[in-house]
Amino acid sequence: MHSFMPLTTVFPGLVWAMAALALVQTARRAALWRVGSAAPVAWLHGLARLPRRYLVDVHHVVARDPYASRMHAVVAGGLLAASLLTALAILPPLAQSRAYWLLVALAFAVTAVGSVLVGARRYPAKQKRLSAGRFQILPFLLLAYAVGGTLTALLLAVGTGGIALPFTLALAAAGGLGLAFEVRQGPMRHAVAGALHLAAHPRPGRFEGRPDTALQPLDLEAPRLGAEMPADFTWNRLLSYDACVSCGRCEIACPAFAAGQPLNPKRLIQDLVAGLNPAEPPYAGNPYPGGREAEGERGPLARLIGPDARIHPDTLWSCTTCRACVEECPMMIEHVDAVVSLRRYQTLERGALPEKAIGPVTELRQSGDAGGRPLPARTDFAAGLDLPLMADRGQADVLLWLGEGAYDLRYGRTLRALVRLLRQANVDFAVLGPEERDTGDLARRLGDEATFQALARENVATLAKYRFARIVTADPHALHALRNEYPAFGGPYTVVHHTAFLLELIRAGRLTPGRLPDLSVTYHDPCYLARYNGETEAPRAVLDAIGLARVEMARSGKRAMCCGGGGGAPVSDIPGERRIPDLRMAQAAETGAGVVAVACPSCTAMLEGVTDRKAEVRDIAELLLQAVEAGR
Amino acid sequence: MKIAVLLSAGRHPVSGAAVLPRLEAQAIRIAVRLGEAFGVLDGGSAPFGLHAGPDAATVADALGQGLARIEHLVLPEGVDPVPALAEHLAATAPDVILAGRRGQGGGESGIVPYALAAALDRPLIADVVSVAPGDEAGTLRLDQSLGRGALRRVVVRGPVVATVHPDAPASLAYAFGRARRGTIVSLEPTAEPVAGPAIPVEERPYRRRPKIVKGAPAGGSAAERLKAATGESGAAASGRLLVDPAPEEAAREILAYLRRVGVVAPDSTRPNS
Structure with missing residues (x-):
């Protein structure tokens, strides 16, 4: 009986040792985060909301892969429960209870099942999107800890340890201490960094139900503009990159990756991690398309971008800023x-x-x-239509923001349809005409914050001259800038996308469309409407109101694939193996729909530029106008 | 090697906003490349901009497009800048003076480089697209654009004034941070102010009136819609379509076309008839 008593203390002691080791490893890692610049973090609020953010927001993303969700619930839940219960057994009354040890054994058994589920994703062959490297050891560490723990607890519960107990305990120790060791630069880092990241997230609005997607304004007086090296990021951004669990969901969602352009979001984040930490183990996931190996200096003051640095400039300019990676990221x-x-x-x-x-x-x-085109030419698309100018009117219910698409011959057709619909519904509207400048969206996404801020100030000053209740625009990029990014420059506006406004007119009975049952249509969600602003329902409701046979693409709504037209990607024009719009039109073709409905000038231009396309590309305003005319 | 770029207060051809003329932005890129070739990019010997006029705010853009320093000769409005520029350039004696080949809508007349070359008694090489060190020490190799992609290579010795052609490489991007760090040095010219020639013209940009698009087909290819929207006028519509012609006839047609557009010299062997 003498050897039995200490073991009920040694086993909980092991868990406490694991916790201490994990803490040391976290502290070593945190020293790296501290090189980042300061960031305001509402710690108390963040920590209080942590369980909710994890169980609701993170789960919502993880559950898109049901296997991963179940696997994680079992293994992480089991691991936490088993470790906590074992740690509590340091209290003598619990340590004496055989029923308690039975409970511990059960928790460890659950973990063991989870470990097998983890291993099944990697052995015999790992899923393509997952990273190898240290992640390949993870199932073994988990299994050792779980099986060792189960057996130890069972033996303690039965009360007949004898010669076997030290061996089962050693197995648990090997697995457990291994897991704790991996907190610094192995797979288990995601657990610690992920939890801290949820509490100190740089965009807490994401968890409060509003789309917190506006880029943060840059202080143009700052000594260094933008990020050159890891130390230029704020500390909680560095922390967020450490949360990456290399699951590869982002690379599956990334349009540039799919098109064979040299961008892989997972690799990019891992390069930021490796740039910060010179001792980081080598990357073991899919490379940047084109197969460029990362090289270049490392460390908090290492230059990150350059033909000879870790991240090639082409990688940076391939991004369409579509946020598909952000939408898919469980961390x-x-x-x-x-x-x-x-x-x-x-x-x-x-x-x-x-x-x-x-x-x-x-x-x-x-x-x-x-395009360097004359600003008064923006209204040329409406030659022959009566398009009232704000300068003449001074006020209107609705200010129609035309955007860059107005210069485009093809998109002019959409805007003419929209103007005719507004006339039909007797909407009191006006346009800025020559006073409208570009919102600066392109400049901002390409990093030219100075030009964006100058344009934003000019536009805000122009808009301040007139009285209007709402801005309606057919351009989701303009909508995002006006609605979400201009408030920082003194322009809080109510901005409505034309699809939402048209739906309102239909519901109010001001437009009475007929039905077009002969058309089959699939709707392509613009990134800046769906992902940036969470609006996916109004366009579909308009299509349903005109009785179209609507089919969804495999990727739709907030998980839709980008057309390739955002973030300045069309003007950067980084070569790839395929074109993003070709991929998207092929997805649309799979539905068999004759019409691809769009709601964005960029999507219109990108998708219509696809050669040999079988489907027609038509804006929702055009389809609605056709239905309204059919209804008369 | 000292390189100066003459900067003028231009206007954007479409918006009319005060901007650095495009040709001068291209001249800066040439200057920066030449500076790199001679290893003089930093410090006091780096390429610099030179502006004469009442205000240097417009040309300050040049600081973001590759120059680190602008020398500004402060002159009252309406004063001829050539004497002040000539005096300053004679004193600083840059080896290469780059300028745009013509003005861009501002107060400038476009003949300043010529007047300066005359005043400084230097050769002027017009319409260059690149300037590089020559094979012999002390020489420069300049490529002049003759239009339509044709180039003439000129090698010169000694200080030179060159004007830049639009075919030169596009300007460098504007970097706000660099513009912030650049310096503008204000200088008081000592030359006696002379009133510039008054130019009694008003310039307004030409703008095409919008066309009423009527009955443009909704379907069809982009090319078909463009044709319907813009009509079939234009160079392509005036061509002749030959289906399966004899090789000699095809060759004759191609030659005739090339002569018409001036790529091949007119046929001189044919007797006049």
């Missing part, structure tokens, strides 16, 4: 913010824009339009 990492920070440094400090993007950004800065 709630903000990839697009990282890309824009890095772009800001390249553009503002080095003038290192991609060659083809220099022209449009320069024109934007000098003439208020990326």
Whole structure:
């Protein structure tokens, strides 16, 4: 009986030792986060909300892969429960209870089942999107800890330890201490960094039910603009990159990755991690398409971007800022913010824009339009239509923001349809005409914050001259800038997308569309409407109101795939193996629909530019106008 | 190697906003490349901009597009900048003076480089697209654009004034951070102010009036819709379509076309008839 008593203390002691080791490893890691710049974090609020953020927001993302969700619930739940219960057994009354040890054994058994589920994703062959490297050891560590724990607890419960007990305990110790050791730069880092990241998230609005997607304004007086090296990121961003669990969901969602452009969001985040930590184990996931191996210096003051640095400039400029990676990330990492920070440094400090993007950004800065076209020509699309100018009217119910699409011959057709619908519904509206400048969206996504802020101030000043209740726009990029990003520059506006406004007119009976039952249609969600603003229902409701046979693509709504038109990607034009719009049109073709309904000038241009397309590309306003005319 | 770029207060051809003329932004890129070739990019010997006029705010853009320093000769409005520039350039004696080949809508007349070359007694090489060190020490190799992609290579010795052609490489991107760090040095010219020539013209940009798009087909390819929207006028519509012609006839047609557009010299062997 003498050897029995200490073991009931040694086993809980092991868990306490694991906790201590994990704490030491976390502290060593935290020393790296501290090189980042300061960030305001509401710690108390964040920690109080942590369980909810984890169980609701994270689960919502994880559960898209039901296997991963169940696996994680079993293994993480079991691991936490078993470890906590064992740790509590340091109290003598619990340690004496055989029933208690039976409970501990049960928790460890659950963990063991979970460990097998973890292993099944990696052995005999690992799923393609997962990273190998240290992650391949994880199932064995888990299994050792779980099986060792189960047997130890069972033996303690039965009370006949004898010769076997030290061996089962040693097995548990090997697995458990291994897991704790992996907290610094192995797979288990995601647990600690992920939990801290949820509490200190740089965009807490994400968890409060509002789409917190506006880029944060850059202080143009700051000594260094944008991020050149890991130390230029705020500490909680560095923490967020450490949360990455290398699951590869982002790379499956990334349109640039699918098109074979040299961008892999997972690799990008891992390069930021490896750039910060010189001792980081080598990356073991899918490479950047094109197979470029990461090289270059490491460390908090290492230059991150460059042909000879860890991240090639082409990687940076391939991003369409579509946020698909952010939407899919179970660790709630903000990839697009990282890309824009890095772009800001390249553009503002080095003038290192991609060659083809220099022209449009320069024109934007000098003439208020990326094409350098005359501002009064913006209303040319409406020649022959009566388009009232704000300058003549002074006020209107609705200010119609035309956007860059107005210069485009194809998109002019959409806007003419929209104007005719507004006339039909007797909407009191007006446009800014020559006073409207570009919102600066292109400049901002390409990192030229100075040009964006100048344009935003000019537009805010123009809008301040007139009285209107709402802004309606057919351009989701303009909508996002006006609705979410202009408030920081003194312009709080109510901005409505044309699809939502048209739906309102239909519901109010001001438009009475007929039905077009002969058309089959699939709707392509614009990233800046669906993911950036969470609006996926109004466009579909309009399509349903006109009686179209609507089919959904495999990727739709907030998980839709980008057309390739955002983030300045069309002007950067980084070569890939395929084109993003071709991929998207192929997905649309799979539905067999004859019409691809769009709601964005960029999507219209990108998707219509696809050669050999079988389906027609039509804006929702055009379809609605056709239905209204059919109804008369 | 000292390189100066003449900067003028231009206007954007479409918006009319005060901007650095495009040709001068391209000249800066040439200057930066030349500076790199000679290893003079930093410090006092780096390429610099030179502006004469009442205000340097417009040309400050040049600081973001590659120059680290602008020398500004402060002149009252309406004063001829050539004497002040000539005096300053004679004193600083840059080896290469780059300028745009023409003005861009501002107060500038476009003949300043010529007047300066005359005043400084230097050769002027017009319409260059690149400037590089020559094979012999002390020489420069300049490529002049003759239009339509044709180039003429010129090698010169000694200080030179060159004007830049639009075919030169596009300007560098504007970097806000660099512009912030650049310096503008204000200088008081000592030359006697002379009133510039008054130019009694008003310039307004031409703008096409919008066309009423009527009955443009909704379907069809982009090319078909463009044709329907813009009509079939234009160069392509005036061509002749030959289906399966004899090789000699095809060759004759191609030659005739090339002569018409001036790529091949007119046929001189044919007797006049």
